[in-house]
Amino acid sequence: MSGTFKRLAWVLGGLVIAMAIASIQSGTDAANLTKAGAYFIALVGLSFLTGWSGQISIGNSGFMLVGGYAAAFWTLHHPGEPVVISLLVAIVASAFVGLVLGMPATRLRGPYLAGMTLAFAVALPYVPQSFAVSTLGGSQGLTITPLSAPQWFSHLFDTSTTLPVVINSRFTAMVSVLIAALVLWLMSNLFASKLGRAMRLVRDNDVAAELVGLHLGRTRAQAFVVSAALSGLAGALLVMVSGTASPSTYEFGFTFSIALLTLMVLGGIGSLGGAIIAALLGVYSMQITTWITNHTGLGPTSWVSNKLPNLAPNMENILFGVLLIVTMIFAPRGIVGLVSGLRQKLISVTRR
Amino acid sequence: MIANILTNRIVNDIAGGASQGVIIGLVALCLVLVWRATRVLNFAQGPMAMFVTYIGMTQMDHHVNFWLAAVISMVVGFMFSALTEIVIVKPLYHKAEINPIVVMVGMFTLLEAIASAIWTNIPRYPTAPYSSINFQSSGNPTGLSPLSTFQIAAALAVMTFVAVLFNYTSLGLKLRASALAPEVSKLLGLRVSRLLTLGWGIAGAVGAVAGVVISLNPGGLSPNMLDAMFILGFIAAAIGGLDSPLGALISGVGIGVIMQLINDYWNSNYADMVAVVLLVVALMLRPQGIFTKNSARRV
Amino acid sequence: MISISNLSVAYGAITALDDVTIQAPTGAITAVLGANGAGKTTLLRTISGLVKPRSGSITANGHALIGERPDAIARLGIAHVPEGRGVIAEFTVEENLRLGALGAKTNVTSGLEEQYALFPVLKERRKQYAAQLSGGERQMLALGRAMIANPQILLLDEPSLGLAPLVTQDIMNTIKTLCANSGLTVILVEQNAKSALKISDFAAVLHVGKSIAVRPAAEVAADESLRSYYLGMAE
Ligand SMILES: Nc1ncnc2c1ncn2[C@@H]1O[C@H](COP(=O)(O)OP(=O)(O)OP(=O)(O)O)[C@@H](O)[C@H]1O
Numbered sequence A: 001m002s003g004t005f006k007r008l009a010w011v012l013g014g015l016v017i018a019m020a021i022a023s024i025q026s027g028t029d030a031a032n033l034t035k036a037g038a039y040f041i042a043l044v045g046l047s048f049l050t051g052w053s054g055q056i057s058i059g060n061s062g063f064m065l066v067g068g069y070a071a072a073f074w075t076l077h078h079p080g081e082p083v084v085i086s087l088l089v090a091i092v093a094s095a096f097v098g099l100v101l102g103m104p105a106t107r108l109r110g111p112y113l114a115g116m117t118l119a120f121a122v123a124l125p126y127v128p129q130s131f132a133v134s135t136l137g138g139s140q141g142l143t144i145t146p147l148s149a150p151q152w153f154s155h156l157f158d159t160s161t162t163l164p165v166v167i168n169s170r171f172t173a174m175v176s177v178l179i180a181a182l183v184l185w186l187m188s189n190l191f192a193s194k195l196g197r198a199m200r201l202v203r204d205n206d207v208a209a210e211l212v213g214l215h216l217g218r219t220r221a222q223a224f225v226v227s228a229a230l231s232g233l234a235g236a237l238l239v240m241v242s243g244t245a246s247p248s249t250y251e252f253g254f255t256f257s258i259a260l261l262t263l264m265v266l267g268g269i270g271s272l273g274g275a276i277i278a279a280l281l282g283v284y285s286m287q288i289t290t291w292i293t294n295h296t297g298l299g300p301t302s303w304v305s306n307k308l309p310n311l312a313p314n315m316e317n318i319l320f321g322v323l324l325i326v327t328m329i330f331a332p333r334g335i336v337g338l339v340s341g342l343r344q345k346l347i348s349v350t351r352r
Numbered sequence B: 001m002i003a004n005i006l007t008n009r010i011v012n013d014i015a016g017g018a019s020q021g022v023i024i025g026l027v028a029l030c031l032v033l034v035w036r037a038t039r040v041l042n043f044a045q046g047p048m049a050m051f052v053t054y055i056g057m058t059q060m061d062h063h064v065n066f067w068l069a070a071v072i073s074m075v076v077g078f079m080f081s082a083l084t085e086i087v088i089v090k091p092l093y094h095k096a097e098i099n100p101i102v103v104m105v106g107m108f109t110l111l112e113a114i115a116s117a118i119w120t121n122i123p124r125y126p127t128a129p130y131s132s133i134n135f136q137s138s139g140n141p142t143g144l145s146p147l148s149t150f151q152i153a154a155a156l157a158v159m160t161f162v163a164v165l166f167n168y169t170s171l172g173l174k175l176r177a178s179a180l181a182p183e184v185s186k187l188l189g190l191r192v193s194r195l196l197t198l199g200w201g202i203a204g205a206v207g208a209v210a211g212v213v214i215s216l217n218p219g220g221l222s223p224n225m226l227d228a229m230f231i232l233g234f235i236a237a238a239i240g241g242l243d244s245p246l247g248a249l250i251s252g253v254g255i256g257v258i259m260q261l262i263n264d265y266w267n268s269n270y271a272d273m274v275a276v277v278l279l280v281v282a283l284m285l286r287p288q289g290i291f292t293k294n295s296a297r298r299v
Numbered sequence C: 001m002i003s004i005s006n007l008s009v010a011y012g013a014i015t016a017l018d019d020v021t022i023q024a025p026t027g028a029i030t031a032v033l034g035a036n037g038a039g040k041t042t043l044l045r046t047i048s049g050l051v052k053p054r055s056g057s058i059t060a061n062g063h064a065l066i067g068e069r070p071d072a073i074a075r076l077g078i079a080h081v082p083e084g085r086g087v088i089a090e091f092t093v094e095e096n097l098r099l100g101a102l103g104a105k106t107n108v109t110s111g112l113e114e115q116y117a118l119f120p121v122l123k124e125r126r127k128q129y130a131a132q133l134s135g136g137e138r139q140m141l142a143l144g145r146a147m148i149a150n151p152q153i154l155l156l157d158e159p160s161l162g163l164a165p166l167v168t169q170d171i172m173n174t175i176k177t178l179c180a181n182s183g184l185t186v187i188l189v190e191q192n193a194k195s196a197l198k199i200s201d202f203a204a205v206l207h208v209g210k211s212i213a214v215r216p217a218a219e220v221a222a223d224e225s226l227r228s229y230y231l232g233m234a235e
């Protein structure tokens, strides 16, 4: 029980700090924070699946699409109802798809599973694009009224100096951070729970897991459902904030599945702290890339960029591709692993 | 009568679908070769083939003819794939099975980005040595063109070469042994590590042929030209069984034909989805693929 | 001549071999006896380079083996028939044999002829998959595949495993003949001490990773006090 409270205290502390940051952010930074919250949720979903049950998915963008569309569809037909309901609808819908996909998936080993989920993510955007065009909006997608700050929230700021858009962004940032904190708290408890331990056993040793009476298939399917539900929630959150769900939404395409996998590995597979780092990395990757290129002589005025004018827009992916390969080979536990390794070294040095 | 058959819509679809299906089978074959050799599913197969296709085909800008450009692609494809195995795959054998998957996904991102940086995203259209206008039969078009006939022939030639190499030569025997039983092979004096590299090299050369052949399609040559093909190739390989080259070919052709029929009679957007549904159903029925023998265990 | 001095091997925290010293003279059969887990397989795997030792040295016909790769050691003329035989089940009998010749770069055609003369059963079944062979036939295939490489040293890990007494005797006699005809140096790891001692010139006993004695086989066979060690009844 004390563990639960300790985790709660940590999460609440973090939440207060994040809220404080959100309340003073500029419009773009608040929007980034909003995105970071959603990315965090999606990353936790993937990390849970891969890090805790040992299954790999390159298809979680598909679950995000399902959640996003479900939320948009519900909101469109039930305007004025609380946002929470839209989010719950998204969770249920994506969890259901996760169950359908998880059933065959649980019988598959690594590469088959990875390929199948990738194929799912590639094909899924075609569904709203070509099927039920009248209900799902075809390639236009669905448009809803985006989440906006309520009266009482606006009154907290000096409306003569702060633009309504900025107030709105701060509001969505807070909502996103709040939901992310809730997810963090729930998942940190789940990781410590019986199900979490079962998942770990299934990952590390499926024979032993069977011996202690765990139903392998069911445990794996449960992990899929949880992962899909979280991804769906993340997708829904993005849609509620932006106001659109379309087949070409970046986060709904398979490249985002790859981005999620990359970010998760960089942050640290199976770690909640890693997911926080990864979410921020994902949101600020463009800025980080620009900073790095400018400080390594690869910037827009360097001779390389003169020779290859198309290098700059691709620098981000080049960097992340290299980082992913290098991390997996030399530091498979990601940034979190490096940090904890350093800490252990420091401790052993100070003890001596 | 014969003329009627040759220009019949369904027959045309089957012929056209088979010509694309053979190419899907070729991509699947690369995956199978690498999988059999090293138990790694090469997620960067598509971008690797794309990259070396660019290297070869852009030589045509410098007055190199098509055939030489194709050979350059193959040679570079061989070397690039072998080098990849040495540098980034070897450190990952004996690690958790997701590690090589992740690394190859990194390779995927990296190569597409580099290709786009060097050659931009605007497609190029290498001049094909054959016309893409369909053969005519008594004034009506048939399902095949000189170009698609060439594409089928090239793919089948490569497959035959690979089949003969692996099944009827000493080198093939050594390659298969290293893949099936690396430890025993070492005890017999085989340079297993080198043979595994060679296996990757061969897959890389086969991939280059696939890339060259696909670059002659209407979509041309572009950094993500093989993404869709890779997915279809994977679906074919997974349905056929990652261990079965023949299964890869058969299910590749099957998928090609089915997709062509859907394109023609239904909606081209549905084709990819149907392929995925096929995959899911096939994997539900036989998680190890349809053409693999039930877990042949090593003794 | 193969000589192992002060060899220690550990798997993480588990010590499998502890300061083992054994010599196997040229042209003789040296049996290595010991109970389950005594470290017999580890000994052979270390000779072949599959396991890296913690310390000690191994030399074979003047070559220092430690640090060499397994395939290089095999090409020095050291053939290792691993525990469980290691025939490739998906290959035919003939493919298995060819592989042995290819690995050692010896002549395939004449090698096949020689082995078929030695093991007529293999000739009859040459087109069959190794998976379809009986245990005794598999052991012959494994022996044939090792001998096609023209080795100077043969390492055998429990050839009698899972075989009926009569078949075991047959295999042991074959080993004896091979050794006598070609001046082969043999290290024969066995739990079946009785059959092994019958054909061996020397015998070493391993007990929980330590070598207890290397003496003429007849002496070991006669020494009642050693029996409890290799039969696994010590303490
Ligand atoms: N790969 C390994 N990892 C960890 N421990 C090992 C490994 N291989 C062997 N061991 C341990 O080393 C010791 C010696 O094992 P080894 O296989 O050499 O014995 P053995 O004499 O061949 O036994 P058996 O007669 O059962 O074949 C045993 O305690 C065993 O558990």
Ligand SMILES: [Mg+2]
Pocket: C040, C041, C042, C083
């Ligand atoms: Mg043993």
